[in-house]
Amino acid sequence: MSKENRSLIINLGVFLLIGIIFLISISQYNKAKQLKAYKEYFSEATNLKKKSLDEKPLTEEITIYKGKNVIGYVYIGLDYAEDIYGHEHLSLLKLEVIVDNNKKIIEVVVLEHEHTPSYFAKVEEYLPTLKGVSLSDY
DSSP: OOOOHHHHHHHHHHHHHHHHHHHHHHHHHHHHHHHHHHTOOOOTTEEEEEEOOOSEEEEEEEEETTTTEEEEEHHHHHHHEEOOOOOOOOOOEEEEEETTTTTTTEEEEEEOOOOHHHHHHHHHHHHHTTTTBBGGGG
């Protein structure tokens, strides 16, 4: 192997290692940022674990921990509303449902939507009524 090829392989390895370290750092930063946001609802939270779901409309489950104990969950889901009068396309609604360890809703947060202001105003009126409702009621 020539000296140039050896140098090229070493440089490639170094850049690959730097890239991996960068990706791990970004992932840890995002996790810490998300945990900080969920401390608004779970002040004693020390860790979280994300799990992708294949069940529509749920796309993600986040388990919130205090040490090794589960203290709550966050479910992220999205769906499209069909056949809405005046709309020719599907309208996205993406929600984050924050629940306590007993599966009672603490908060429902709209992450994204493609609905008209008049329709969305009705959604915003309805969401606060879900606080304290058990997930088993749905």
